[in-house]
Amino acid sequence: MTDKAIAARDVGRVYPSDSGDVHALRNVSFEVERGQFVALRGRSGSGKTTLLNCLGGLDNPTSGAILIQGTDIAAMEEVERTRWRRESIGFVFQQMGLLHSFSAYENLDVMARLGNVPRRDRPRRIFDTLERVGLRDYFDHRPYEMSGGQQQRIAIARALVTEPDLILADEPTSELDSDTTHEVLSVLQDFVRRKGLSILLSSHDPIADDYADRVINLVDGQINERAG
Ligand code: ADP
Ligand code: MG
Numbered sequence: 467m468t469d470k471a472i473a474a475r476d477v478g479r480v481y482p483s484d485s486g487d488v489h490a491l492r493n494v495s496f497e498v499e500r501g502q503f504v505a506l507r508g509r510s511g512s513g514k515t516t517l518l519n520c521l522g523g524l525d526n527p528t529s530g531a532i533l534i535q536g537t538d539i540a541a542m543e544e545v546e547r548t549r550w551r552r553e554s555i556g557f558v559f560q561q562m563g564l565l566h567s568f569s570a571y572e573n574l575d576v577m578a579r580l581g582n583v584p585r586r587d588r589p590r591r592i593f594d595t596l597e598r599v600g601l602r603d604y605f606d607h608r609p610y611e612m613s614g615g616q617q618q619r620i621a622i623a624r625a626l627v628t629e630p631d632l633i634l635a636d637e638p639t640s641e642l643d644s645d646t647t648h649e650v651l652s653v654l655q656d657f658v659r660r661k662g663l664s665i666l667l668s669s670h671d672p673i674a675d676d677y678a679d680r681v682i683n684l685v686d687g688q689i690n691e692r693a694g
Pocket of ligand 1: 482490508509510511515516
């Protein structure tokens with residue numbers, strides 16, 4: 467297939483406000499190939515979260531078009547879009563959003579169910595994914611019984627358990643120390659290499675550049691690209 471993992475064309479997002487419109491994104495155009503790990507860098511307020519939310523169909527651009535694997539997400543009905551998102555996109559957030567009273571296994575199982583992973587495949591898929599992030603032995607641990615880095619690896623495993631085509635990760639390492647950041651980024655890089663999925667990962671930290679094939683810089687909602 468020749469469709470790009472991401473094709474964004476002249477994407478704009480304006481937030482209306484009493485003190486004047488905020489142009490969070492302006493004429494953002496770029497493409498991500500399948501199997502690429504792209505770092506999205508930019509200071510706080512540069513538009514990273516807005517862009518990731520628009521790409522994952524959690525928010526709608528005010529102008530422009532977004533194709534994910536050739537699919538125009540704005541053209542989808544809400545129900546279809548939700549299903550598509552759960553099956554095809556893996557989100558990893560800075561606030562990991564793990565369910566605190568659930569074990570690691572159960573956190574992955576919730577996502578696998580939502581993403582329509584067939585029941586008979588789920589246990590193996592969940593254990594395999596936990597193995598890949600190095601936490602198979604922690605399957606029955608709850609988040610509070612794990613370190614911050616382990617929790618973020620569980621959050622990554624949860625995003626990967628549906629075998630999505632694209633991972634959108636919004637500052638997943640900003641709460642982690644630098645050793646743990648390296649550990650988490652190398653887990654993600656390993657998935658890109660083995661599974662050929664694509665990752666767009668936002669960060670205000672240059673460490674991410676070392677793991678990415680390409681770096682896209684956002685400055686005041688506009689793209690400024692250079693080689694990674
Ligand atoms: P980043 O993730 O890079 O910190 P954001 O996408 O969160 O950037 O924000 C980009 C700009 O849009 C900022 O100026 C921010 O204040 C503004 N913004 C973000 N979300 C909203 C919102 N819901 N309403 C109004 N302005 C917003
Ligand atoms: Mg943000």
